[in-house]
Amino acid sequence: MCLRIISASGLTKAHNYKCQVVLYAVKDDIQRAAWASRSFEAETPVAKNTQNPIFNHDVNIQLPKLPKMLDITFFDVGYTGSKEVGRIRLKFTNTPGVERTFDGKDLLYGFDRVIDQS
Numbered sequence: 001m002c003l004r005i006i007s008a009s010g011l012t013k014a015h016n017y018k019c020q021v022v023l024y025a026v027k028d029d030i031q032r033a034a035w036a037s038r039s040f041e042a043e044t045p046v047a048k049n050t051q052n053p054i055f056n057h058d059v060n061i062q063l064p065k066l067p068k069m070l071d072i073t074f075f076d077v078g079y080t081g082s083k084e085v086g087r088i089r090l091k092f093t094n095t096p097g098v099e100r101t102f103d104g105k106d107l108l109y110g111f112d113r114v115i116d117q118s
Helices: none
Strands: 002-007 015-025 037-043 047-050 054-060 067-078 081-091
Touching: 002 015, 015 054, 047 054
Parallel strands: none
Antiparallel strands: 002 054, 015 037, 015 047, 015 067, 067 081
């Protein structure tokens, strides 16, 4: 799966910003009802000194057999560390009997159809 982090806008001040992508997955069927662990992690390059950062960065994710959720977190990067500005969590479907897979992988809620924008 390829995820493209494009940009952010409307921030209150010009600063340095980055995005982090974390995929959580269950290791096997026995853990299915239990919590998921981090399976993949990636970050965009830092967009420096801007109020409207443009990342235009592709993140290639190899989906495991039992993906649970994908977190996209936006950070303000300063000299003393990073401060979380916002987060979105996309959950993977896991409803038996519902058409929800492609190529044997579960699809994301709200992203299980292709939109032609040409």
